[in-house]
Amino acid sequence: MHLAYPAVLAVLLFCVGLYGVLARRNAILVLMSVELMLNAVNLNLVAFDVWLRDKLHAGQALTLFTIAVAAAEIGIGLAIVLLVYRNRGSSDVDRLRDLAERPDGSDPDGSDPNDDTTDGADGAAGRPRPDHRAEAAA
Numbered sequence: 001m002h003l004a005y006p007a008v009l010a011v012l013l014f015c016v017g018l019y020g021v022l023a024r025r026n027a028i029l030v031l032m033s034v035e036l037m038l039n040a041v042n043l044n045l046v047a048f049d050v051w052l053r054d055k056l057h058a059g060q061a062l063t064l065f066t067i068a069v070a071a072a073e074i075g076i077g078l079a080i081v082l083l084v085y086r087n088r089g090s091s092d093v094d095r096l097r098d099l100a101e102r103p104d105g106s107d108p109d110g111s112d113p114n115d116d117t118t119d120g121a122d123g124a125a126g127r128p129r130p131d132h133r134a135e136a137a138a
Contacts, residue, residue, distance in 0.1 A: 003047060003048070003051045006043055006044070006046075006047035007044065007047060009043065010040040010041070010043040010044045010047070011040070013036055013037070013039060013040035013043065014036075014037050014040035014041070016033075016036060017033045017034065017035075017036035017037035017040060018033070018037060019033075020032065020033025020036065021033045021034060021037070024093070025092050025093050025094055026091055026092065026093070027077075027081045027084070027091040027092075027093050027096070028078070028081055028091060030093060031074060031077045031078065031081070034073070035070060035074060038066060038070045041066065042063045042066055042067065045059040045060070045062050045063045045066070046059055046060055046063055047059075049063075084096065
């Protein structure tokens, strides 16, 4: 078998994964696209290992290491996505920018961080928020 066949297939897999990372908004689909890109790299590693007839099979050993790293990455990534979905109600990647802290200390929605009441966005206007700073000090 020629080296060109698995190399072309790996390029196609990598391009589909790259498109998925750049174009998708759902965090789970982005993680799946990253996995697709890692599998394209694994395909290249094994193909070049067979083509070079390496006695130590370094490409296959590196592929096993990549699979282990990908499994850890997907486990942690899915845990983060599930927590974000549980807290926000959406796994939209564009809405995750709201998690960033502003340099001036204000909330991303423009509200006062020292305000003890909710802003009414969740239908609980006037109800006091729990003070996490007081709990941390206790």
